[in-house]
Amino acid sequence: MSVRVIHAGLGGWGGNWARTAIPAVPEVDVVAVVDPHPETLQSVTAAIGVPEARAFGALDAALAAVEADAVIITSPVATHVPLALMALDAGRHVLVEKPLAGTVEEALLAVVRAEEKGLTLQVSQNYRNYPAPHVVRDLLTDGTLGELSAINIDFRRWDNDAPRATHRHYAFPHPLIGDMAIHHFDLLRMITGREAATVFAKVGDPSFSKYDEEASAVITVEMSDGLVVSYRGSWISRGLETAWAGEWSIQGEEGELFFTSRSGGEVEDASGDLVTLRRPGQRRPKRIALPDADLYDRAAGLRIFARAIQGGPAPESTGRDNLGSLALMEAAARSAASGRVETVHHP
Numbered sequence: 001m002s003v004r005v006i007h008a009g010l011g012g013w014g015g016n017w018a019r020t021a022i023p024a025v026p027e028v029d030v031v032a033v034v035d036p037h038p039e040t041l042q043s044v045t046a047a048i049g050v051p052e053a054r055a056f057g058a059l060d061a062a063l064a065a066v067e068a069d070a071v072i073i074t075s076p077v078a079t080h081v082p083l084a085l086m087a088l089d090a091g092r093h094v095l096v097e098k099p100l101a102g103t104v105e106e107a108l109l110a111v112v113r114a115e116e117k118g119l120t121l122q123v124s125q126n127y128r129n130y131p132a133p134h135v136v137r138d139l140l141t142d143g144t145l146g147e148l149s150a151i152n153i154d155f156r157r158w159d160n161d162a163p164r165a166t167h168r169h170y171a172f173p174h175p176l177i178g179d180m181a182i183h184h185f186d187l188l189r190m191i192t193g194r195e196a197a198t199v200f201a202k203v204g205d206p207s208f209s210k211y212d213e214e215a216s217a218v219i220t221v222e223m224s225d226g227l228v229v230s231y232r233g234s235w236i237s238r239g240l241e242t243a244w245a246g247e248w249s250i251q252g253e254e255g256e257l258f259f260t261s262r263s264g265g266e267v268e269d270a271s272g273d274l275v276t277l278r279r280p281g282q283r284r285p286k287r288i289a290l291p292d293a294d295l296y297d298r299a300a301g302l303r304i305f306a307r308a309i310q311g312g313p314a315p316e317s318t319g320r321d322n323l324g325s326l327a328l329m330e331a332a333a334r335s336a337a338s339g340r341v342e343t344v345h346h347p
Contacts, residue, residue: 002029003306004068006092008059008083009075010035010044012168013097017074018044021268021298027306032062035075059083063090069309070095070120072302077102077173084110084121093120095305099182100319102173104327104347111319121319122305127183127245128190128317129300131290132261132273136250137191139288144277145252151192151229153184155246156237164210169235176214176233177201177332184246185332186317186325188221188229191250196328196344198222201335209236214336221328243272255279268297323347 005028010018014035022028032054035041045055056062059071063086071087073080073096081101084094088110100123101107114121127133139145164170172179189195199221203214216234223229233246245261256278263272270293276285295303304315327344335342 001310003027003070003309004029004031004066005070005072006030006032006034006059006062006066006068006087007072007074008034008062009073009079009097011037011040011075014074015040015044017072017298018048021302022072023048024295024299025302025306027303027310031068032056032066034059034062059086063087063092068092070305073097077178081106081110085113088113088117088119088121091117091119093305093309095122095124095302097124098126098186098322099123099178099326099329100322101326102178103330104323104345107319107323107326108347111323114319120305120308120315122301122308122315123317123319123322124298124301125183125186125317125322125325126298126301127187127262129295129297129304130245130261130273131270131293132259132275133187133191133245135275135288135290136248136257136259137193139257139275139277140191140250141193144254145250145257146254148192148227148250148252150249150251151188151227152249152251153188153229153231153233153246154242155180155184155231155233156239156242157235158237158241159235160208160210160215162210167210170210171212174213174333174336175211176203176217176235177336178329180235181217181219181231181233181332182325182329183244184231184233185221185328186322187245189324189328190316192223192227194223194225194227195324195346196221196331197224198341198343199328199331199335200341201332202339203336205236211235217332217336219332219335255282256285258285262297268299270296
């Protein structure tokens with residue numbers, strides 16, 4: 001039996017969810033959609049074939065009117081926790097876009113509420129749902145590199161051409177740290193199995209940046225065991241574009257692992273995923289075979305969510321687990337503002 005979901009938040013990325021990610025998952029049946037903007041609501045409703053009677057301007061109205069098992073929240077970040085609390089209080093499971101909240105303190109409200117009610121709260125950290133990071137995690141767990149000595153991560157994109165008045169991304173709060181680096185921080189925790197201890201973020205954009213807040217940063221993260229991670233990210237880089245998951249060099253006593261993932265495009269597939277292993281003395285790295293799957297990215301995460309509700313295993317990226325990624329994101333934003341090394345406060 002399909003999981004009946006209410007989808008709240010249809011603008012921009014949420015509309016893309018409605019048109020591409022959700023229809024790819026047969027375990028899910030959309031029974032209502034929600035958006036406060038009538039034009040957006042009408043456009044998406046028509047595109048995906050939801051009857052007008054199942055389209056609502058507010059989540060509380062949808063919860064009262066239809067029978068549903070869960071709510072998918074893809075609205076702006078400031079609304080994530082309020083909507084999640086509303087859904088959880090109504091007895092519905094919740095899948096919410098990243099970041100779960102702007103602060104760990106706010107996120108904890110939803111995490112604790114879900115645990116109190118015995119409901120699933122999953123954060124859509126969709127970069128986890130590709131083969132390259134999973135294979136890298138397995139290799140590190142098996143001790144393939146021995147003791148790790150360094151991790152270097154690079155993310156480069158150019159997103160600075162649109163007029164300032166028409167491109168909402170320029171006004172996002174912490175558009176690099178909160179909108180993009182959160183993915184890389186989450187992958188870092190996933191592949192190493194370690195938490196971050198301290199972070200130092202240096203930001204300083206050129207005059208041609210159209211962003212209100214940081215569009216680029218150099219960030220140093222010290223993990224709980226002392227491992228130092230170097231992160232360089234930019235929305236305004238004229239360097240050779242990376243895949244969305246960035247380019248990773250993981251170095252250890254026994255060699256180097258390189259990986260990249262989520263090349264992007266209209267189709268969410270793993271065609272751009274790559275993992276290589278270079279041993280000491282080798283000039284050419286060896287390419288590591290990657291497994292295939294029928295779903296990737298958001299659709300794969302949504303299937304994990306649906307199957308958890310149906311009695312399957314709990315998601316990896318629960319609200320509770322995601323607090324570690326959120327804590328690192330929050331500390332990086334504090335460091336960008338303070339200019340100091342900041343402690344990552346774990347709840």
